[in-house]
Amino acid sequence: MSTSLFVLAAIAYFVWRALRPQRPKLGARGASPIPALRSDRSGDEGEARVQAELVEVLTWLCGSNFYLHSGPILLNHAPGTEFPTAEVDHLAITPFGIFIFETKNWTGLIKPGASADVLIRIGADGEPQARKSPLSQNRSKLAFLRGTLPPVWPIEGAGVFANDGCVLSPDLPVSILRRTDLAQWLRDRRARHAAGTAAVVDVAKAWAAVQRIASTDELALRKHRERPRVNPKI
Secondary structure (H helix, E strand, O other), X not given: OOHHHHHHHHHHHHHHXXXXXXXXXXXXXXXXXXXXXXXXXXXXXXXXXXXXXXXXHHHHHHOOOOEEOOOOEEEOOOOOOOOOOEEEOEEEEEOOEEEEEEEEXXXXXXXXXXXXXXXXXXXXXXXXXXXXXXXXXXXXXHHHHHHHOOOOOOEEEEEEEXXXXXXXXXXXXXXXXXXHHXXXXXXXXXXXXXXXXXXXXXXXXXXXXHHOOEEOOHHHHHHHHHHHHHOOOO
């Protein structure tokens, strides 16, 4: 190729580079919110189903004498530490107790794991997956509430599986239940309370006490949820 042809080809190439449409660079959108992960969306769907079930069940059991928080709530269980808050999916206050629920939207067969902290999920592919038990996730939250609120108030937690495509092994603890089991589980707690000597919970006073150790602020919740994504220790 002659020198003149080479120069013309080079000029044509640079003109083409200058005029072609530019693809936007990844990460060039500024400080946009962290996008919802697929697991986040699935979890939100499960929590919405459990919330609706709790409204129906608690109205049946308590009439209007209960408090069910709308959305998650943060317990300020370790101020000043690296991870100062713990998220509760559902908080219910009734005359027969205070309850926190950890929701899972898993499908498949759920079985006990090698320890009380682990569950085994077997999905459509038949492969067992070890996952953290919702009861294990609730343990420190329950300990905090029981150590902070008046000891005369019954406080209990449960893990609730929201998805209709979930089958629970009968060998699991009774506080791991399906969404459709909530009515019987809470009815049983109500009956036990009525047959015992535990104090009746004043719903308004209990909610006021919880508010002193918890946060419902949206910014605080966002910061709490962002923290595990940037810190691999969680």
